[in-house]
Amino acid sequence: MSVIPLPLPIRSVAAGNGSAVFSQAADLFQLLRDGEPRTRAELAAITGLARSTIAARVETLLAADLISPVGEAASSGGRPPSRIAFNPAARVVIAADIGASHGVVALTDLAGTVLASTTADLSIADGPETVLAWVAATAGKLLADTAGGAPDVAGIGIGLPGPVEHTTGRPTNPPIMPGWDGFDVPGFLQRSFLVPVLVDNDVNIMALGEQSTQWPGDDNLLFVKVATGIGAGIIGGGQLQRGAVGAAGDLGHVRVPNADHVICRCGNTGCLEALVGGPALAAQMRELGFEARSVRDVVALARGGNGTAIAAVRQAGRDIGTVLATCVNLLNPSTIVIGGALAESGEHLLAGIREVVYQRSLPLSTARLRIVASRAMESAGILGAAMMVVQHVLGAAMIEATLAQATASAQH
Amino acid sequence: MSVIPLPLPIRSVAAGNGSAVFSQAADLFQLLRDGEPRTRAELAAITGLARSTIAARVETLLAADLISPVGEAASSGGRPPSRIAFNPAARVVIAADIGASHGVVALTDLAGTVLASTTADLSIADGPETVLAWVAATAGKLLADTAGGAPDVAGIGIGLPGPVEHTTGRPTNPPIMPGWDGFDVPGFLQRSFLVPVLVDNDVNIMALGEQSTQWPGDDNLLFVKVATGIGAGIIGGGQLQRGAVGAAGDLGHVRVPNADHVICRCGNTGCLEALVGGPALAAQMRELGFEARSVRDVVALARGGNGTAIAAVRQAGRDIGTVLATCVNLLNPSTIVIGGALAESGEHLLAGIREVVYQRSLPLSTARLRIVASRAMESAGILGAAMMVVQHVLGAAMIEATLAQATASAQH
Numbered sequence: 001m002s003v004i005p006l007p008l009p010i011r012s013v014a015a016g017n018g019s020a021v022f023s024q025a026a027d028l029f030q031l032l033r034d035g036e037p038r039t040r041a042e043l044a045a046i047t048g049l050a051r052s053t054i055a056a057r058v059e060t061l062l063a064a065d066l067i068s069p070v071g072e073a074a075s076s077g078g079r080p081p082s083r084i085a086f087n088p089a090a091r092v093v094i095a096a097d098i099g100a101s102h103g104v105v106a107l108t109d110l111a112g113t114v115l116a117s118t119t120a121d122l123s124i125a126d127g128p129e130t131v132l133a134w135v136a137a138t139a140g141k142l143l144a145d146t147a148g149g150a151p152d153v154a155g156i157g158i159g160l161p162g163p164v165e166h167t168t169g170r171p172t173n174p175p176i177m178p179g180w181d182g183f184d185v186p187g188f189l190q191r192s193f194l195v196p197v198l199v200d201n202d203v204n205i206m207a208l209g210e211q212s213t214q215w216p217g218d219d220n221l222l223f224v225k226v227a228t229g230i231g232a233g234i235i236g237g238g239q240l241q242r243g244a245v246g247a248a249g250d251l252g253h254v255r256v257p258n259a260d261h262v263i264c265r266c267g268n269t270g271c272l273e274a275l276v277g278g279p280a281l282a283a284q285m286r287e288l289g290f291e292a293r294s295v296r297d298v299v300a301l302a303r304g305g306n307g308t309a310i311a312a313v314r315q316a317g318r319d320i321g322t323v324l325a326t327c328v329n330l331l332n333p334s335t336i337v338i339g340g341a342l343a344e345s346g347e348h349l350l351a352g353i354r355e356v357v358y359q360r361s362l363p364l365s366t367a368r369l370r371i372v373a374s375r376a377m378e379s380a381g382i383l384g385a386a387m388m389v390v391q392h393v394l395g396a397a398m399i400e401a402t403l404a405q406a407t408a409s410a411q412h
Numbered sequence: 413m414s415v416i417p418l419p420l421p422i423r424s425v426a427a428g429n430g431s432a433v434f435s436q437a438a439d440l441f442q443l444l445r446d447g448e449p450r451t452r453a454e455l456a457a458i459t460g461l462a463r464s465t466i467a468a469r470v471e472t473l474l475a476a477d478l479i480s481p482v483g484e485a486a487s488s489g490g491r492p493p494s495r496i497a498f499n500p501a502a503r504v505v506i507a508a509d510i511g512a513s514h515g516v517v518a519l520t521d522l523a524g525t526v527l528a529s530t531t532a533d534l535s536i537a538d539g540p541e542t543v544l545a546w547v548a549a550t551a552g553k554l555l556a557d558t559a560g561g562a563p564d565v566a567g568i569g570i571g572l573p574g575p576v577e578h579t580t581g582r583p584t585n586p587p588i589m590p591g592w593d594g595f596d597v598p599g600f601l602q603r604s605f606l607v608p609v610l611v612d613n614d615v616n617i618m619a620l621g622e623q624s625t626q627w628p629g630d631d632n633l634l635f636v637k638v639a640t641g642i643g644a645g646i647i648g649g650g651q652l653q654r655g656a657v658g659a660a661g662d663l664g665h666v667r668v669p670n671a672d673h674v675i676c677r678c679g680n681t682g683c684l685e686a687l688v689g690g691p692a693l694a695a696q697m698r699e700l701g702f703e704a705r706s707v708r709d710v711v712a713l714a715r716g717g718n719g720t721a722i723a724a725v726r727q728a729g730r731d732i733g734t735v736l737a738t739c740v741n742l743l744n745p746s747t748i749v750i751g752g753a754l755a756e757s758g759e760h761l762l763a764g765i766r767e768v769v770y771q772r773s774l775p776l777s778t779a780r781l782r783i784v785a786s787r788a789m790e791s792a793g794i795l796g797a798a799m800m801v802v803q804h805v806l807g808a809a810m811i812e813a814t815l816a817q818a819t820a821s822a823q824h
Contacts, residue, residue, distance in 0.1 A: 075773050097635060099611075102484065124715045163776060173776050220656045232742070236646075236653045243648070243744020244632045247741040247777045250741045255734070255772060257682070270669070322667070326738055329662045331643070332655020360667060364575060 037070045037083035058084060065090045066110070066394065088113065091154035092146070093389045094139045094193070095200060097381030098131060100124050100161050100176055105138040107146060108386040109194045110154065110394075112213060116142045116381065124161060127179035128188065131377060136192040154393045155196040156189055157385030159205035163246040169199035170247050198388045202381055203249060204240050206374075207233025209384030210337050211389075214375045221331045224251065224373075226320065226349070227295055227340035228278040236331060252277065254323045272323050277314035278341065282359075284312055295341045302345040317352020324353060325360035332365045339374030346373075390401075445523060446474075449482045449495035470496060472546050477502045478522070478806065500525065504558070505801045506551045506605070506797030509614065509793030511541060512573050512588055512640075512648075517550040519558060520698045520798040522566065522806075524625060529794065536573060539591035540600065548604040566805045567608040568601055569797035571617035575658040581611035584657050610800045614793055615661060616652050619645025622749050626787045631695075634745045635786075636663065637752035638732065638761070639707055640690040646742060664689065667736045674708035684735050688728035692752065696724055707753045714757040725757045729764020736765060737772035744777045751786030759784075 031038070031046060040058055063068040068087045077254055088111035097104045101124070106117035114287030118138050121335040122131060135158065138398045143151065162174025169186040171177055186197035201207075205224035215221055219238040225231050232249040241248050252273035253266050264274035274280055285292035285301065288308055292298050301309035324336060336357075342349055354371050361369075418791045443450070450472055462761060473479040473496075480499040500523035513536070515687050518529035521590045527628025531549050534543060547570065552750065581598040583589055598609035612620075619635035627633055631650040637643050644661035647652040653660050664685035665678050676686035686692060690707030697704035697713065700720055713721035736748060748769075754761055766783050773781075788795055 208709055233741070234648075236648055236655075237651050239649050239651065241648045241653070241743065243745035243777070244780065245744060245776060247774065248648075248742065248744040250744075250774055250777070254738045254741055255669060257672075258666060260669075266774070323738070326666045326735070327742060328644070328741060329666055330660065330742065331653065332657060332660040332662075334656035362659065362662055362665055362678070364657060364661070365655070368656065 023184030032067060032086040033088075035086055035088070035111065037085040039081040039083050039148055039366050041081060049144075068385050072303075086111070090152070091393070092143070092151045093154050093386045094143075094156040095141075095158070095382045095385035095389070096135045096158040097385055098122075098124065098135070098158065099159050101163055103131070103134065104173060104382055105135055105142065106150075106382045106386070107139070107142050108382070110390050112383050112386045112390065114379070114382065116146060118142060124177050124180075128183040128185065132185065132188050136189060140192065147372065153195050154388035156193060157198050157200075157205070157389040158185065159202040159381050159385050160185075161202050164199050164201050165246050166198075166240075166242050167199050167405075169197060172247070186378070196389065196392055198385075198392055200240070200242075200323075200385075201231075201233070201246060201249075203231040204233040204242065204341060205384030205388060206376075206380040207235055207337075207382040207384065208240060208387055209338065210374055210376045211235050211381070212387040215382050217334055218296065218335050220323075220331065220333045221335045221337065222327060222331060223337045223339060224320070224324065224381075225340035225384075226276075226316075226338060226342040230273045230277055230329070230340075231321070232333065234331065236333075251323055251327075253327070256319055256322055259319070272319065276319050281316060281342070282313060285309060299341060299345045302348060310348050313342070314349045314352040316342065316356075317349040319352075320349075320361065321353040325357045328357055328361040328365050328369065334368060334370065336369065336371045338371070339377065339380060343373050344377075414737050426583075444479060444496075444498040446501075447498055447500070447523065449497040451493040451495050453493060471614065473783045478783060494680070498523070502564070503556070503805070504563045505566050505798045506568040507794045507801070508547045508551075508568070508695070509617065509797055510534075510570065510572050511614065512786050515543070515546065516794055517547055517554065518794045518798070519551070519554050519563075520794070522802050524621075524795050524798045524802065525767050526791070526794065526798075528558060531556060536589050536592075540595040540597065544597065548601060552604065563620040565605055565607050567610065567801035568801075569610045569612075569639035569774075569801040570597065570601075570603060571612055571614040571793050571797050572597075573614050576613050577658050578610075578612050578652075578654050581609060584659070608801065608804055610713040610797075610804055612652070612654075612797075612800060613645070613658060613661075614655065615643040615644075616645040617796030617800060618751060618788075618792040619647055619796065620652060620751075620799050621794070622751065622786055622788045623647050624799040625795050627747055627749075630746045630747050632743065633747045633749065634739060634743060635749045635751060635792075636732070636736065638688075638728075638750065638754040639752035642685045642689055642732070642752075644739070646743065648745075663735055663739075666738070668731055668734055671731070684731065688731050693724060693728060693754070697721060711757045713754060714760060725754070726755065726764040729761040729766075730768050731764075732761075732770065733765040733768030736771045740769055740773040740777050740781065746782065748781070748783045749786050750783070751789065751792060755785050756789075 040054050044054045067084050067086055069082045070085045071083055088109040091110055093108045095106045095108055103122050104117060104119045107115045109115060120169045122134060124131060136412040160171060162177045165170045169185060170182050170374060171180040174180050185199045190325045196411050202227045210223050211218060211221045221235040223233040232251050255270045256272050256275055259270040259275050262274045263269055264271035282292040282294055283300045285298055292303060300310055302313045338350060342351050350371060350373060358366055376381060452466050456466045478498045478499055481494045482497045500521040503522055505520045507518045507520055515531055516531045519527045521527060528574060536543060537571045539560055572583060574589045575584045577584050582594050582596060583592040583593060586592050597611045601609045613636045618637060622635050623630060623633045633647045635645040642664040644663050646661050665683045667682045668687055669689050670685050671682040674686045675681055676683035693710045694704040694706055698711055702713060710721055714725045750762060762783060762785060770778055786792060
């Protein structure tokens with residue numbers, strides 16, 4: 001029998017895929033991003049990377065001012081090894097979360113901490129020039145007001161309420177965004193700021209914000225927004241899953257069993273959104289004689305202890321659970337996070353969802369499944385927009401540096 | 413307004429994520445794997461990578477014997493630039509596709525071309541030692557019989573009929589595989605071959621085989637196997653999506669609307685598999701007075717022009733389409749490939765699936781959606797097992813080389 005070892009270290013045997021080593025490098029930043037000071041030796045021990053590899057990476061990050069030396073570590077003799085820590089103040093990020101009728105622009109540091117923010121009513125239907133000019137002007141004002149006056153901008157992250165082709169930053173046939181189809185969002189904003197501009201769907205950035213700040217290291221997370229509409233952001237294998245044209249995660253128009261009596265605005269019957277979206281729930285409460293114009297009114301009734309509203313929210317949870325049971329069988333997430341306005345009604349929604357998911361999904365997939373309410377809540381979008389930029393900038397800087405070093409080395 | 417450019421080339425602005433540059437490097441192998449000879453300058457032009465980067469990468473691949481110089485290119489003067497091409501004969505891969513009642517072991521080259529293979533009846537229930545000893549012995553015999561006698565083995569790829577934790581290569585609670593739960597498959601095979609061993613679910617490797625050989629570059633593909641059971645392999649963002657415990661893609665137990673009269677072996681009602689899995693279809697045909705013991709008999713009847721069988725297959729397509737419509741809304745794939753025994757019944761199954769998917773899914777997600785029959789068919793599993801190894805070995809070799817170069821460079 002032929003037994004010829006490859007020039008691969010044994011530790012990469014069965015490592016899963018070729019990106020394992022690079023994941024370890026990415027883990028280095030994840031590690032450092034917690035702000036904890038560590039020595040190079042500690043980083044090598046934790047990551048399993050060679051000390052020479054750690055040294056090269058640390059050098060690159062120091063040169064970019066993304067990490068700094070801090071204090072001295074205890075040593076067993078000789079020159080004390082210096083500790084290094086992430087320097088989140090090295091750059092600021094412009095993060096924007098644009099909804100149908102309001103927008104938020106914030107400045108954050110590289111750890112995603114919000115330094116300043118502005119919220120305003122706006123109409124997405126005013127078109128991209130008007131809305132994005134407001135984003136740029138608001139960001140400019142926030143930067144001018146920030147202590148120090150002119151901080152380095154790492155990039156702009158922006159969430160929009162419709163499908164986006166992430167690689168180009170252009171919306172694709174967004175249903176509630178007249179004038180935005182195919183608009184070059186990065187190009188427009190780069191007239192004001194010559195920095196990377198990353199654009200995504202609002203539910204996708206909420207998923208990223210929730211995952212990166214509340215569930216770091218959870219590579220298979222489903223974020224479900226239940227409000228006027230119903231949508232999901234899918235993180236699978238550690239990456240946002242956007243689909244072929246940025247339309248992934250559309251739960252609102254999935255057909256619910258035994259709901260064919262409901263007609264949806266999309267033209268089909270039995271869609272989840274037509275059954276339990278905000279307008280449907282409010283209409284249902286009005287028919288029963290209660291004052292309710294929006295999902296927020298339904299939530300207020302339920303939180304006030306109105307039994308009819310609580311029953312409606314719980315049944316909405318069951319109907320959403322029917323669709324999520326399919327998602328669990330299909331995607332096998334470890335965490336499902338429920339966000340959006342209806343999630344503020346508390347445990348009643350979650351209880352309905354859990355009831356059906358645990359009944360309908362396979363035991364193997366639910367054995368370690370968590371179904372929880374959003375913790376980041378209203379800030380999930382801004383946090384996600386910021387983290388999208390941080391991941392891009394740190395990742396790109398590291399890869400560029402690695403390639404540059406490799407190239408320089410090859411030329412010797 | 414603060415306008416401070418980052419130390420990033422403008423081409424990486426809005427590039428999507430930090431792995432863009434590394435994707436380009438991976439593209440270099442994808443390019444070379446077509447076997448077409450190219451000069452370094454041509455590779456630089458096609459990939460957009462710097463010529464110095466191309467030179468470094470080519471050097472690494474030449475040193476590993478994975479590419480070779482071939483012939484001479486036309487030149488405008490001076491020393492003629494040499495062309496290089498992928499050298500698929502540099503190593504062989506051991507690929508195994510193990511089903512419930514049969515197994516295939518093959519040798520392939522690094523392009524996935526099958527050099528030799530052996531098929532045998534076996535029972536997965538005989539347990540891992542018996543089955544894997546057969547795999548090792550069969551591979552050894554194939555290697556001994558192969559011209560040259562003792563070719564370099566790049567690695568072993570193996571597909572099993574149950575959920576697998578891919579990072580460790582251990583099955584997790586596989587329902588039809590007694591004795592396999594948690595078994596160290598790589599460890600066992602590495603007693604015979606000290607090479608990387610990659611293990612995955614059989615439908616996952618079929619998805620990978622179909623995608624890498626028939627739809628290369630299609631980053632969002634859903635492979636659906638319809639046979640005795642029904643399952644899917646999901647490729648999203650270019651990566652196999654395995655979920656938290658390797659259970660992703662279980663379509664068989666998704667609840668189909670208006671099918672609650674059907675009781676499934678899982679204990680729930682209305683599951684897709686209980687409605688249109690092989691045993692259910694065969695039973696349905698028997699009730700109507702036809703001879704049918706298995707899904708293959710149903711296919712034979714349909715292919716023979718039996719109208720009742722054709723109607724049953726088409727209705728099965730509609731029921732599967734109901735579940736796939738949800739998958740389309742959720743995942744937004746660009747291609748759905750239908751494989752497995754029932755797919756051999758021809759266009760009737762596809763017609764039923766298309767009918768419902770195009771009716772029930774969102775127009776944005778179906779505008780450019782293809783729904784097609786498997787082209788790799790019975791060889792999809794073996795091809796995927798081989799490709800899993802090729803991607804691992806090429807990717808790992810390249811990343812190790814890049815890191816080694818970067819480290820060496822940093823130490824100067």
